[in-house]
Amino acid sequence: MKKRSRRRSFAAGILMGSALILVGTGYAVVSAETTPSPEPAVAAGSLEQLQLGRQLFLEGCSSCHGLQGEGIAADNATGGNGGPSLIGAGEASVDFQVSTGRMPLAVPEAQAPRKDVQYSQAEIAAMAAYVATLGPGPANPTEEQLNLENANIAEGGEIFRTNCTQCHNFAGSGGALTNGQYAPSLMNATPEQIWQAMITGPQQMPVFSNETITDEDKQNLIAYVEALKVEPNPGGLGLGRIGPVAEGLFLWTAGLLSLIAFAVWIGAKVR
Amino acid sequence: MSATVKTAGKTAGWVDDRFTSSNFLKRNIGKVFPEHWSFMLGEIALYSFIVVMLSGVYLTLFFKPSMIELAYNGSYVPLKGVKMTEAYASTLNISFDIRGGLLMRQIHHWSALFFVAAISVHLLRVFFTGAFRKPRELNWVIGVGLLTMALLAGFAGYSLPDDLLSGTGLRIAQGIVLSLPLVGTYLSFFIFGGEFPGTDFISRLYAVHILVVPGLILALLTAHLMMVWYQKHTQFPGLGRTNDNVVGYPLLPIYMAKAGGFFFVVFGVITLISGLVTINPIWLYGPYTPDQVTAGSQPDWYIGWLEGSLRMMPNVEWVIFGYTLSWNILVPAVILPGLVFTVMAIYPWIEQWATGDKREHHLLDRPRNAPVRTSLGAMAVSFYVLLWIGGGNDLIASFFDMSINTITWFLRFAIFLVPPLVFVATKRICLGLQRRDRDKLLHGMETGNILRLPHGEFIEVHAPISDEEKAVLMAKPERTPLTMPEEIDENGVAMPGARGARLRAKLSNFYYADNIPLPTREELEAAEAHLRHEVEQAAPAMEEDRRLIPAHDGSVLHDPAIDK
Amino acid sequence: MTTHENLPATTESAEAAAIEKAAAALPAHRPRRTDVDPKAARRAERQVAAMFLGSALMTVLFVVAFVAIPVDETVYIWGFGTVNASNIALGVTFGLAILLIGTGAIHWSKKLMNEKEEIQLRHPLASSDEEREAAVEAFQTYQADSGFTQRPIIRRSLLTAMVLFPIPMVVLLRDLGPLPGEVLRETLWEPGSRIVIDPTGRPVRPSDLALGGLISAMPADLPEVQEEEGNLNARAKAAIILVRMEPQEIVSQQGDNWDYGGILAFSKICTHVGCPIALYEQRTHHLLCPCHQSTFDLADSGNVVFGPAARRLPQLPITIDPEGFLVAVDGFAEPVGPSFWERGDA
Incomplete structure (x- = not known):
């Protein structure tokens, strides 16, 4: 009994450790991938940062969101797509949309997909800081808020199954919504992005404010998702963790065909 | 070796003293079975059922079919302390704390999927080759019964662990029961011991899953096999194979080794898959509560067609005299499966009545030689596949970037339009193949060799087909449609029963009218003479041709070896 | 097929003749490599034995894996990711132990067992008219002995009892659950x-x-x-x-x-x-x-x-x-x- 409990805490340690490593490497990968231009050295909250943010905004965002971030109505006559107002969008929204590569939008589709990130960490921070000045909106989670050390994975699972699985699937693999829209997979989302998505409600996702799902709830929930990412498939191949359809597909292809191949071998004439 | 034989002889003597078994043994150990890979599909079903039973008995030792709520305290960390039923907790326990438990769970689930799939392909083989015809109609019905029981057993098993998916499946089943007119609400309250989900259902379902349904399957299976044994297996046409004999290998030793070996192959492959591929990871789904659900809530594959029909059905509901009639549930989930299984079960008699064919059939049809039956079957398969697509439309939508609404609307029309198209296309293909068979009989095989005859004519050399192939082609049954009966007799009085007879004649025409007839004896003889002539004519040119060998640069040289 | 339909197989000699006729039509039995080449036969023999021995080895490995690998041990396997070590080890060893018996037996039968196609006759499944008549007659005698048709009162009362007797089994199900009442509302x-x-x-x-x-x-x-x-x-x-x-x-x-x-x-x-x-x-x-x-x-x-x-x-x-x-x-x-x-x- 004693041995087992040690093993469990050890496993939890590994789980958390690897979660943190994963997050770290995730950040490293993201920022490594996305620094074509030299990193401009600007201090957070400084005037330079705001100026850089405004400049980047004017270059990359204003064509859809308006020069003052006031939004542009879609123009059916010219085929212009327009974009929503960013006044009150807050830094969390900008950070989420740009750090997941969803913005800037390349082609208007049913839904903006996750893509390669176009800006560096610092540039994103600058744009977020600038948009935050347009009107009060949701702020990025603090480091303390994102500290998952004391999170309870099991409680997070309860919150996940009550609020998230209906769209993102039981393992966070994503799922379909109406008219070609979808809830994306959570397997590439960082804890910060999950937090930002919950408080800003990007695209069709509803908002889960800090008053309904508290900081502690969010930490538990994110810890559960992080655990899902590293949770092994004890039974073997996971088949994408999308449920019985993949199992049926495997059965009818690899499974049944291999048995039929054996039957053909049995029936074949020997020379 | 001799010691073995002696022991066997002694044992046989001991049994014979008590059961007069020698005669039975003598008659049956040499029983002949025809060989074809497709005859082994039913064996896959039988063997996977044995594997289901073996692994199932193991699981009963650890599974607790109880809906008592407890807090989980096993070794799967992400669910620690979560409230769940004992059924779910014991399934987690089997998966994480019992050595080999996960393997046995996966063997049980995979072999159940194999069981239903093998029954399905076996059923298709029997249908498309006409093996269900007299005298095997009853065995066909038993087979349909086995299929329904297998679906029931599978669904019950899927529902037992009380995870989020199985509970959602039960909720849907309960919604369907509720929709039944008059009795639905009462039935639901009796089945669930009150309101859904209650605390009685899992233990009740457990009895159904491990006792009632397997018992029925065993009984039906025994009858199924005894009938095959007694009536002897059907065979494909071929040299020496007639409607009055069976040509094949004897039970001992060949089939003992092959069929016995195949059992181990099926068991082994299922076990390997269970060691390598996850199935039903219930720990990821979480425990069932009636207010949680996951995207991609789907049943196992064999219920997928009903899931699809439920999704496709438009929302029609009537309220008559204060009572609710939910067509949106009744049509796809009650009437459709009822119709499908009824039509399937009585099909042998439908065909028999329509064609007036009451003879015994032990020689199988090649599917092309029964074009209408084959096309009806293909039509049914396409119908089923469309329902299947409906059952997975959300996953298709997310994997192929489509809209579930578009897919559903497409399917609502396709379900009526595609099967008839498939019927027409299949029938054309069958008739085309029949024409090719006739050509082969008359003109032999095309060899691809083009020859220029001395008088300048170009011909393609045809080779006579092999005796074996000829026997297969010539075994095509002659099928003439019934003639249209007179509606009135010579006195101008309406004939009794004329309408039925006319309908029957029409159906018989529908089945047989387009068949391409076999060549007559005269045609065959003439064709043979022509072929012989052609070969003779071509012989010198062929001889010349053989002496020519192409060089690397494309020019033609004489082969010195043949020239000599 | 039509020419052979309903061939009357009355006497044993006729049956023998029918079998002979079919046998004559069968394609000639072509000997296998293992039939003519003793070396090939010995190779096949060794292959079969190797499979059976492989199976035995896998069974031993299964027991070793069962005892040696802790139930919660995980292992990374290329192409599969991280999986439960016990499950994959037990599955693979057990699976191969079973599979190799099957492939061995099949290989044995295909390469080494005496294989010659045999012919057996089918007989019409219907009994002869005389037998059918005899059966009907026997049944009628027993029926008359019982007086089932002659005594309608007994017959009808029996039928009534038989129709009613399953009712308790249905009634017994009544307490499966309460009546719905209005609770669904x-x-x-x-x-x-x-x-x-x-x-x-x-x-x-x-x-x-x-x-x-x-x-x-x-x-x-x-x-x-x-x-x-x-x-x-x-x-x-x-x-x-x-x-x-x-x-x-x-x-x-x-x-x-x-x-x-x-x-x-x-x-x-x-x-x-x-x-x-x-x-x-x-x-x-x-x-x-x-x-x-x-x-x-x-x-x-x-x-x-x-x-x-x-x-x-x-x-x-x-x-x-x-x-x-x-x-x-x-x-x-x-x-x-x-x-x-x-x-x-x-």
């Missing part, structure tokens, strides 16, 4: 029921719910009732969702001012077959059921806009209590969940 919601967040049980102030927000909720007394009843029945009916939209976005509601400042409460149970339904798209205000894709427009009285569900999603009228928390004004005005026969329009 009732939920825990009543005037003043406080709305709390599921699963944390926190009460909700209107300001807690952001614009575009969604939360699953339940009546405050649900956990208590659940504990008391020992089942999830109350939960299966009382689960709701709260959403918030701009008040001017609300096109219609099921009752006047059933919202509170743009916050709407709807039953979480689909009206089709009862799946919980919470795939809320905050911009279109559509709610999608993951089971059969019924779609409801929450901004427009929860009406059905797509899919097989026939009825709108019941709305719960809400307001705030003196402490400023959201509460139900009243219970649901119509039954929640799937339709049932007695439901009618109400």
Whole structure:
């Protein structure tokens, strides 16, 4: 009994450790991938940062969101797509949309997909800081808020199954919504992005404010998702963790065909 | 070796003293079975059922079919302390704390999927080759019964662990029961011991899953096999194979080794898959509560067609005299499966009545030689596949970037339009193949060799087909449609029963009218003479041709070896 | 086929002749490599034995793996990812141990067993007319002996008894469950029921719910009732969702001012077959059921806009209590969940 409990805490340690490593490497990968231009050295909250943010905004965002971030109505006559107002969008929204590569939008589709990130960490921070000045909106989670050390994975699972699985699937693999829209997979989302998505409600996702799902709830929930990412498939191949359809597909292809191949071998004439 | 034989002889003597078994043994150990890979599909079903039973008995030792709520305290960390039923907790326990438990769970689930799939392909083989015809109609019905029981057993098993998916499946089943007119609400309250989900259902379902349904399957299976044994297996046409004999290998030793070996192959492959591929990871789904659900809530594959029909059905509901009639549930989930299984079960008699064919059939049809039956079957398969697509439309939508609404609307029309198209296309293909068979009989095989005859004519050399192939082609049954009966007799009085007879004649025409007839004896003889002539004519040119060998640069040289 | 149909196989000599005829038509038996080449036969023999011995080895390895590998040990395997070491080791060894017996036996039969196609005759399955007549006669004798047809009173009374006797078996099932009564129309919601967040049980102030927000909720007394009843029945009916939209976005509601400042409460149970339904798209205000894709427009009285569900999603009228928390004004005005026969329009 004693041995087992040690093993469990050890496993939890590994789980958390690897979660943190994963997050770290995730950040490293993201920022490594996305620094074509030299990193401009600007201090957070400084005037330079705001100026850089405004400049980047004017270059990359204003064509859809308006020069003052006031939004542009879609123009059916010219085929212009327009974009929503960013006044009150807050830094969390900008950070989420740009750090997941969803913005800037390349082609208007049913839904903006996750893509390669176009800006560096610092540039994103600058744009977020600038948009935050347009009107009060949701702020990025603090480091303390994102500290998952004391999170309870099991409680997070309860919150996940009550609020998230209906769209993102039981393992966070994503799922379909109406008219070609979808809830994306959570397997590439960082804890910060999950937090930002919950408080800003990007695209069709509803908002889960800090008053309904508290900081502690969010930490538990994110810890559960992080655990899902590293949770092994004890039974073997996971088949994408999308449920019985993949199992049926495997059965009818690899499974049944291999048995039929054996039957053909049995029936074949020997020379 | 001799010691073995002696022991066997002694044992046989001991049994014979008590059961007069020698005669039975003598008659049956040499029983002949025809060989074809497709005859082994039913064996896959039988063997996977044995594997289901073996692994199932193991699981009963650890599974607790109880809906008592407890807090989980096993070794799967992400669910620690979560409230769940004992059924779910014991399934987690089997998966994480019992050595080999996960393997046995996966063997049980995979072999159940194999069981239903093998029954399905076996059923298709029997249908498309006409093996269900007299005298095997009853065995066909038993087979349909086995299929329904297998679906029931599978669904019950899927529902037992009380995870989020199985509970959602039960909720849907309960919604369907509720929709039944008059009795639905009462039935639901009796089945669930009150309101859904209650605390009685899992233990009740457990009895159904491990006792009632397997018992029925065993009984039906025994009858199924005894009938095959007694009536002897059907065979494909071929040299020496007639409607009055069976040509094949004897039970001992060949089939003992092959069929016995195949059992181990099926068991082994299922076990390997269970060691390598996850199935039903219930720990990821979480425990069932009636207010949680996951995207991609789907049943196992064999219920997928009903899931699809439920999704496709438009929302029609009537309220008559204060009572609710939910067509949106009744049509796809009650009437459709009822119709499908009824039509399937009585099909042998439908065909028999329509064609007036009451003879015994032990020689199988090649599917092309029964074009209408084959096309009806293909039509049914396409119908089923469309329902299947409906059952997975959300996953298709997310994997192929489509809209579930578009897919559903497409399917609502396709379900009526595609099967008839498939019927027409299949029938054309069958008739085309029949024409090719006739050509082969008359003109032999095309060899691809083009020859220029001395008088300048170009011909393609045809080779006579092999005796074996000829026997297969010539075994095509002659099928003439019934003639249209007179509606009135010579006195101008309406004939009794004329309408039925006319309908029957029409159906018989529908089945047989387009068949391409076999060549007559005269045609065959003439064709043979022509072929012989052609070969003779071509012989010198062929001889010349053989002496020519192409060089690397494309020019033609004489082969010195043949020239000599 | 037609020429052979219903061949009368009367005497043994006729049968022998028929078998001989079919045998003559069979293609000549072609010997296998192993039949003519002793070396090939010995090789096949060794292959078969190797498979059987391989199986035995795998069985030993299975036992070793069972004992040696802890049940929670994981291992990384290329192409599979991280898997449970015990499961994969046991599965592979056990699987191969079984499979190799099968392939060995089949290989043996194909390469080495004496294989010559044999012919057996089929006989018409129907009995001869004489036999049928004899059977009918025998039956009639027994029937006459019993007097079944001659004594109609006995016959009819027996039939009556036989028809009735299964009834107790059906009646015995009566106590499987209570009668439905009106419970399908009732939920825990009543005037003043406080709305709390599921699963944390926190009460909700209107300001807690952001614009575009969604939360699953339940009546405050649900956990208590659940504990008391020992089942999830109350939960299966009382689960709701709260959403918030701009008040001017609300096109219609099921009752006047059933919202509170743009916050709407709807039953979480689909009206089709009862799946919980919470795939809320905050911009279109559509709610999608993951089971059969019924779609409801929450901004427009929860009406059905797509899919097989026939009825709108019941709305719960809400307001705030003196402490400023959201509460139900009243219970649901119509039954929640799937339709049932007695439901009618109400």
